[in-house]
Amino acid sequence: MATPQAIVIGCSAGGLTALEQLFAGLDPALPQPIAVCCHTGSATVDLLCELLAKHATLPVEEARERAPMRGGVIHVAPSGYHLLVETSRRFALSVDQRVSFARPSIDVLFESAAEAYRDTLIGIVLTGANSDGADGLLQVRQGGGLAVVQEPSDAEVSTMPAAALERAGADHCLPLAAIAPLLNRLCLP
Template sequence: MVVGCSAGGLQALHVLLGGLSGPLPVPMVVVCHSGSEDMRLFCELLAGRSGQTVVEAEERQQPRPGTVYVAPSGYHLLLERDGRFALSVDPRVSFSRPSIDVLFESAAGVWREHLLAVLLTGANSDGAEGCLRVRGQGGTVIVQDPHTAQVPVMPAAALELAGADHCLPLPGIPKLLETLCS
């Protein structure tokens, strides 16, 4: 599973992770445009509030079920064909590095119809192209209802370009994820 967010993302991730009854049986890989240089504190905040295992993703790491991986600051996070993480300093995409599009597109190529992609609040269109690719590969896209997002630009852009398999307010997304992952 991949998750993307930007402005308002930390609060949205608190609601998302805190709404889960426990760890999911799949890895969760997150790109959040946090503006932070050090994602360790970001991971600690999410873990402390949610009770989930939240770690910063590392080069060549194999994602494991039940763990939340957060993209490190300043690097694109990709999933390679062998299912391991790769970090890249390629140019910014949609003014962002890490880019949600880069993660979603690489994950779609690996996990195809088994991929769940979640796009939450944010202030730019990063993630819209990635959602289109996920749906094109047979994966499932869940978009936060823009009317309930702290900043609606990102989810609205995704809905306009790619549509969604599910569009609902943030508090309903954790239960949907548990249902889809069971």
């Protein structure tokens, strides 16, 4: 894999706790942009961003239409919109139909980011109660990117990581506590 230029993360049930732990372990000098799709079911992601910011070593903000993916920032998909990464590496928002019963959809984020970043993308699937993210993670791997999946037995809800492993496989299947150290090793110069 080439030097990573971006990270995309997907989660659902149990995701807040998982993201808090993951983001607390990241090196504050991490230069890559991070885009997160977490199924929350709420009308806004303000509270999610606020809660994550209390634990994260990097700034957390809601992803905005046409905004660039900024290095060293955690961008959270807004509620009710699919979050896409354009080839210009700017965000686009879409109200297209739900994918895997979700909008935002992890698959949509991962597939668009895989096209924009190819072999410089890391895709991560964490805890969750459906199969969203499995097809997207396959696209990440087919584009030459790196796939990281939380060990299903370590996840609060194992359905999502198990589906990702079955559909896409993984370059790294790890307990949550080992994912931030892996990212720090792979992403820091």
